[in-house]
Amino acid sequence: MDKVLSILKEIKSGIDYEKEQKLVDDEILDSFEVVAIIGELSEAFGIEITVDDMVPENFNSAKAIYDLVLRLQEEQK
Amino acid sequence: MSEQTKKRVIIFLAVLVLFLVYMYRVFDLEDDEKTSALFDGFYSEQEDTIDGVYLGTSAANRYWIPSDAFEKYGMTVYNLGTASQPLVLTKYLMKEVQKTQDPKLYIVELRSALEEPDGFSETFIRRVTDNMKLSFNRMDAINAALKYASKGNNTVTQDRSSYYLSFLKYHARWDGDIDLFDLTAIETRTRYKGYWTSTGKTLRTEPQTEVARTSAAGSMNEYTEDVLKDLLDYCDSLDADVMFVVSPYYPDSLTEQYVLNDAAKIVKSRGYPVLELNTSEKMKEIGLSGATDFYNSRHVNWYGATKFTAYMTEYIHKHYDLADHRKQKKYESWNQAAGRLKARIEKIKEKNDAKQAE
């Protein structure tokens, strides 16, 4: 989880990732930032994030992202 | 929705309708001929008091003085002439008149036979249709006029909606053309039962030199001829009498006269009387003088109009049976019109004299 937070903070600072629950819905993160995050996540966790995972529910909060990472890690073992 | 809300909505809608009506009245036709006053005046006449209607272009409304005729024999012949009144609208005006009146006689000025689809103008149509009350007859009139206009080269757009709902056009008057008076949306009414007056022209004299006159007949514009024939068909269906007049003037050319003579021929062939007053003999008979009785080559001034009206009045009295309403209280307004006209003429005379004195 910390790794996820550090990636998020590095790509876009100034946001309280612990609190925010609508990172995508409220467009706190724009598409470019999301792409960058995905790139970092896939490299950092060795997972492959595809278009099918690109739903707001998976990216609206730091926790959601973390859950996604865990799930993909499990699926792509 | 609560009861209170329902009430509010109904009141809102009612206010909205009133507001829209008000806007419609404010943003209406504004023309220098004051034709809206003419129609407002006509609609305000008491029902079944008008025994005759005089229709036509400015060759009608500058010529026929209804109050003179009333003073002589008590006949009520209203003047519904408008500048450049299209012949195609004559039928619809007759129908419109019949909604509130039951005339025994229609007099149709035939100079409108000169018009052609080329050079036809929106204003000619709107002077009539914008002032008619909203009705199916008005719609038919608009359609007929636009159809006629479509036959030639002119600037009339075939867009009906701004004719049906003239507000659509006149709302644009906000740009400098609406004054305080418009905003009061008060109706003005014609004061002389349709006889047209103007400070500048009514008593003006422009001496006219005689022109060549011919009785030869040429041919009318084919579309106008169709319109004329259609009008005659309609007249056939009427109980009322219809007569036609070619009022006297000084034509620019022989061609005009060919057309008028052709029109007169067509009308006569259908059995309707045509008073062809545009000949030197007739003009002498009427007592018209080119030196004193015209304010331009196409229109008589008041002096000429009184003579013309006197002549026409005798003719009508002789040939048609229009009631004498002089003693009837209901027709007071005609006396009043006569009085007002006298006053108007006096006023114009004063103004002219003052000008002379300067």
Next chain:
Amino acid sequence: MSFISGEFLLFVFITVSLYYIVPRRFQWVLLLLASYSFYLFAGVKPVIFIVLTTVTTYLAGRWMGRFAKNEKKKKKKILVALLLINFGILLLLKYYNFIAVNINPIFRIFEYDVSMPLVNMMLPLGISFYTFQAMGYAIDIYRGKYRPEKNLAHFALFLSFFPQVIQGPISRYDQLAPQLLEGHRFDYENMKFGIQLMLWGFFKKMVIADRAAIVVNTVFPLYYGYDGSQIFVAMFLYAIQIYADFSGGIDIARGVGQIMGIDMIQNFQRPYFGTSVPEYWRRWHMSLTNWMRDYVFFPLTLSKMSNRLGRWSRKRFKGVIGRQIPAYLPTFVVFFLIGVWHGAGWGYVVFGFYNGVIIVLGMVCQPLFSVMNRKLRVNEKSIPWKVWQVVRTFLIMMVGKTLVRANTVKAGLAMTLSAFDISSYDFCNLPHRMFHMGVDFNQALILCTSCIILFFVSFLQENGIEIRNTIARQRMRWRWLIYFLAIAAVLVFGVYGPGFSVGEFIYRNF
């Protein structure tokens, strides 16, 4: 049928009345009938195209639905075929002439005795909108986002729903379809707010857009006869015109929807308040840019090739740039597509590239700008800085739009150069020149006033104030005053156009 016409208002009145008369379970049927009547009003022959798209997409959806989530290969074949057919139709109808005109000279250069004949084609109403809407649905089905629609009539309504068929928004199936199909009870508030939204749309369209258009249509065709200051004003007014026109139309469409209890997605969010070009695009024609994001941008940036590129670039370039590189090409593609979606012409292609270049450059230079701002001690959160960003973005977009609207791209460039060459402005004669661009003083006064009203309202909305709710809370006398003023303003000051039932929206022939 144009929004600005008696027919449209009558049509809406009748449809809405019937909507609340028929039993709730048949309301969707009424909508379907109404939508197809509306469509047929524009012409009988073009209906074949929307029917074709509807049927093929429906069938493809159901076919794909038969496969399990992981049988991607089979589903992919169906999807690709569907995309080819429908985008093929769109391409053909919309771009054939453009392609022909540009290829024929090439044929001649190579002395091929072939030339593509130019065809006189009318674009079916809303083809750019409903095609994208349908393909979005198909891709969603492919991704297993939701089950395919089983009822062809239901699906037909989704694509043809009349308020959006003229100019969008481009809706998503899971957002719109349930609302179309469910029954709606008459709701006074929806009716009221819907009508108000329509009124606001008519105000923007008739009082602002069509009036600004007078100046634009006067200056743009003969721009060389006007000096820099006038061209600047005309360009500015074009930016206003196209916003008021498009967003006004959307308001009318959404207003109609709201009257029937249907919430259509927003398409605009005060785009000119954007502080950067990407942000502008997140506020302008949102349904299109979101479509591009979900169906073009993300698929491209999350593809295998992009991932590989990303890994390489993150290694090679540390920091921000490294992370961004995979997004560059997809960005270009997206904006190229957005550009040509608007029309077949070089202006649109250039517009696409213009935006793509500016955005990518913006991304590339981002670190540089941050350093500059720090050195110059710019407070990026301060209001003056934000104002500067907004103005800068507006000017950039104004130029971009000019390139599209001008007769040719070359003309657009010439106009831009002239407009920004302040030294060429003739300040002495300014008032006289301003009132010689097609509008007189009174008209200009109305235009300015209405633009100020628009700005004021947008400003309030930008700060979170919901206009209709706020008005509703006022006392009756103020509410009614506002309503009557608005109605009078539209009736009196609206530009009804040379042919009153032909107030065309710029986005209509899409």
